[in-house]
Amino acid sequence: MFGSERSVVEEWLSEFKSLPETHIPSYAGSLHLKKSLVPALYRVIQDPNNELLEPVCHQLFELYRSSEDRLRRFTLQFLPELVWVYLRITASRDRQSNGCIEALLLGIYNLEIVDKDGNSRLLSFTIPSLSKPSIYHEPSSLGSMVLTEGALCQHDQIRVLYSGLHPQRETFTAQNRFEVLCFLMLCYNAAVVYMPLSSYQSVCRMSSRLCVCGFPRQQQKLWREPCNRVLLDPEFMVQMLTAVYHAIYNGEWEMGREALEDIVYRAQLELYSQPLLLGNAMKSSLPESAPDDPRGRKVLQVEVTPTVSRISISAITTASIRRHRWKREESPTLGLEEVWLAGRFCMSLSAFCIFVLVLVFIPTSDRSPCQYPSM
Incomplete structure (x- = not known):
């Protein structure tokens, strides 16, 4: 870790501790302007032996327990990196350097379930x-x-x-580990639209490394740090796919597709049906080329139809049905006798019209004289 990054982190630690309650909203609004802070915090989290890791985890928890949503999202953006470091250290069975990260994850979990x-x-x-x-x-x-x-x-x-x-958890065990992590990833995916691009990169790295570490596919990666295989849960892999799918269409096309391939690879090895089905469906739906805008949503964008003029329609109720039935009963109806008389009248009228036409169009000379009987 460079000296400049260390000074940035130390300044951030001391700044929040001396901040009065009334200045927290303005502090939350200006936190994203510190461009060098987020990369420095990633460097601290990635090094479990860093002496700043414990105070950083403590302050991230203090930000998350505040009532300001922007501070909570600031902590939540580091969740994929925290999960990766925690699972990697757990697989190496070095629990001594994992305490502060474990406490932070459990603290976020216990805050979110109530x-x-x-x-x-x-x-x-x-x-x-x-x-x-x-x-x-x-x-x-x-x-x-x-x-x-x-x-x-x-x-x-x-x-x-x-x-x-979800019950309160005081420590991680082999039985509840992925129950807690699945819920944490669920909370991350609920706020994934607010995450910065660095968090999308982190979730793609986490997904790829968790799925290939300890397998032959790791030798094809640029990242070849020795790491034991990490046991994964199918529900946790589904949550990873959800985050990766959003990252693919929001600026991380290459890293997202690589993470998707690695998740499907691991699902095939483990014979996990849920992530395998979802991963193959995502692969089939991918377009051939990357989105035009590096931050745009080419496929996820939904075009809202223009507002149409609304038509006033009377609701169909019991009263309206009763009124409609009364109108039908009050309207005059024709019986069989009236229908028969109307038909006879029409036939008579037609015969009369034919007789008149004959009288008009037949010449007088062609008409036969009336024959009177002889006396």
Whole structure:
């Protein structure tokens, strides 16, 4: 680690400790302007023997437990690198140099599984409904109706629970390790759109190295640092694929595709069906060329349709159906006798018209005189 990087980290450590509570929002807004800070923190995290690692992990946890979302995202951007270093050291069975990183990961996990009131947090999503607007459609405004907008929004609303009721963890074990790491990667993917480009590079490096270290494919990489094989969980690999997929279309085309190939390679060796299915689906959907804009979303971008003029439609209710039935009952209806008489009248009218035409178009000389009987 260079002396300039060390001084940047030390200045950052001392600056936040002396910061009053009222200046935290402005500090969070100016943190991204320190361009040399993030690379210096990566250098500290990548060296488990660095003496600054423990105070850095402690301060990252202090930032994450604050109420400012921008400070929480600042800590969250280093999560892939922290996970990689933790799993690499765990595979080498050197737990003494892993304590501060382990404490930071457990601290973030224990903060995320509860809400502000300390209750267990349930993560769920709502199945889309046509009665609620989305980026794909706008529901037509209903005119005079009995149902309110709130009632329509709750109608047929189905919430699907995908994570929740996680217990507090005080230490990592072989049984709960990937349960904690999967949840942490889930939190990272929930905020992946706010992550900087350096974090996308980190998650691609983490995915590639975790999947190939200790296997023959590692010899094909520029990174050839000796490392034992790291046991991986299929659900954790699915979370890695989610992060890599976003990185592919947001500036890391080459690193993202390489990470995708490595994840599929490891899934084939382990015979993990979920990451294998998802990885092959991602490979099949990739375009032939990289996105035009290095930071653009060529495939993930959704074009919102222009707003159309809304048509006022009366809601179909029980009262409207009853009124419609009454109108039908009050309208005059023709019986069988009236229909028969109308038919006879039409036939008579047609015969009369034919008779008139004959009288008009046949000359008088051609008409036969009336024959009277002789007396």
